[in-house]
Amino acid sequence: MNIMATSAQPATATASTTPQTSPLVMRIIGAVALAHLINDLIQAILPSIYPMLKASYDLSFTQIGLITLTFQITASLLQPWVGYYTDRHP
Known part of the structure; x- marks a missing residue:
């Protein structure tokens, strides 16, 4: 009597599960993280140097405010x- 036996073992995955x-x-x-860091640094450094800009160039508070306004409007536009x-161009 010739009986063919088949193995019913489950297949195991050989590929790694970590991408x-x-x-x-x-x-x-x-590069994206570095660009974001530079952008945040510029926005943090500019207000911190306002006292030096005011003293060095004899600026009024209105002129300092206009510097901020120009910077923010340019970035927003x-x-x-x-x-x-x-x-459109990734």
């Missing part, structure tokens, strides 16, 4: 255009 990230992805994430461009 691998490529070096390019990590470099892009690092450019942000949608830069966002639109980067959405």
Whole structure:
């Protein structure tokens, strides 16, 4: 009597369950993080040097406020255009 027996063992996954990230992805994430850091530093440093600017250039508080207004308006107006461009050209 010839009986063929089959093994009913479950298949085991040989692939790793942790996703691998490529070096390019990590470099892009690092570049974005660095750009964000620089942006935050500029926004933090500019108000901290107002007293030096006021003393060095004999500026009034109104002129210091106009520096801030110009900086913020420029950033606000450019942000949608830069966002639109980067959405279209990744």
